Amino acid sequence: MGLADDVEEILIPEEALQDRIRELGRRISTEYDTKEPLLVGILTGAFVFLADLLKAITIPCHVDFMATASYGDATESSGIVRILKDLNQSIEGRHVLVVDDIIDTGLTMDYLLETLKARYPASLRVCALLDKRPRRRREVPIDFRGFEIPDKFVIGYGLDYSGRYRNLPFIGVLKPELYGI
Numbered sequence: 001m002g003l004a005d006d007v008e009e010i011l012i013p014e015e016a017l018q019d020r021i022r023e024l025g026r027r028i029s030t031e032y033d034t035k036e037p038l039l040v041g042i043l044t045g046a047f048v049f050l051a052d053l054l055k056a057i058t059i060p061c062h063v064d065f066m067a068t069a070s071y072g073d074a075t076e077s078s079g080i081v082r083i084l085k086d087l088n089q090s091i092e093g094r095h096v097l098v099v100d101d102i103i104d105t106g107l108t109m110d111y112l113l114e115t116l117k118a119r120y121p122a123s124l125r126v127c128a129l130l131d132k133r134p135r136r137r138r139e140v141p142i143d144f145r146g147f148e149i150p151d152k153f154v155i156g157y158g159l160d161y162s163g164r165y166r167n168l169p170f171i172g173v174l175k176p177e178l179y180g181i
């Protein structure tokens with residue numbers, strides 16, 4: 001018995017994730033070339049993805065993190081976003097690439113992009129591993145996208161349910177009887 005036994009269905013297996021992330025890393029390396037982008041990971045969910053993405057990028061780049069929280073229950077975002085941890089540096093004149101695990105309603109990323117835009121970056125783009133498009137409430141431009149997924153609550157590879165399951169190496173769907181425990 002292990003954590004993986006709580007999974008109803010594997011949506012994206014480990015190998016497919018890694019293949020796609022290597023491809024994203026190649027594209028980012030080509031497009032940014034000598035621009036020394038600043039990758040901004042959104043904690044906590046994006047740290048696993050960012051770690052692998054970073055290793056697939058072959059140009060000089062920098063890393064920083066922001067942490068956000070949205071009021072609401074475990075599986076629904078309320079749209080009110082708080083910044084719990086801000087960047088350690090100025091982004092004025094920098095090429096910023098925001099890296100997140102998933103764009104769901106888009107409320108978090110929409111808020112973050114507005115906030116970062118006001119700090120005069122040279123460019124501001126978005127890289128998201130997962131795109132849950134059917135749930136979108138704010139239009140968010142995703143410049144580098146891993147996978148489109150259906151309207152299901154997913155766990156693993158950094159994504160949690162009640163703080164658990166971030167350490168699963170694949171993207172899966174939780175067994176329905178485990179919600180609310």
Ligand code: IMP
Binds near residue numbers: 070102106159160
């Ligand atoms: P949004 O503001 O609705 O786009 O979602 C913001 C955050 O909610 C994401 O960065 C995730 O941390 C979390 N989230 C959204 N959907 C899921 C999911 O299916 N599983 C786990 N976390 C999710």
Ligand code: MG
Binds near residue numbers: 044100
């Ligand atoms: Mg998140």
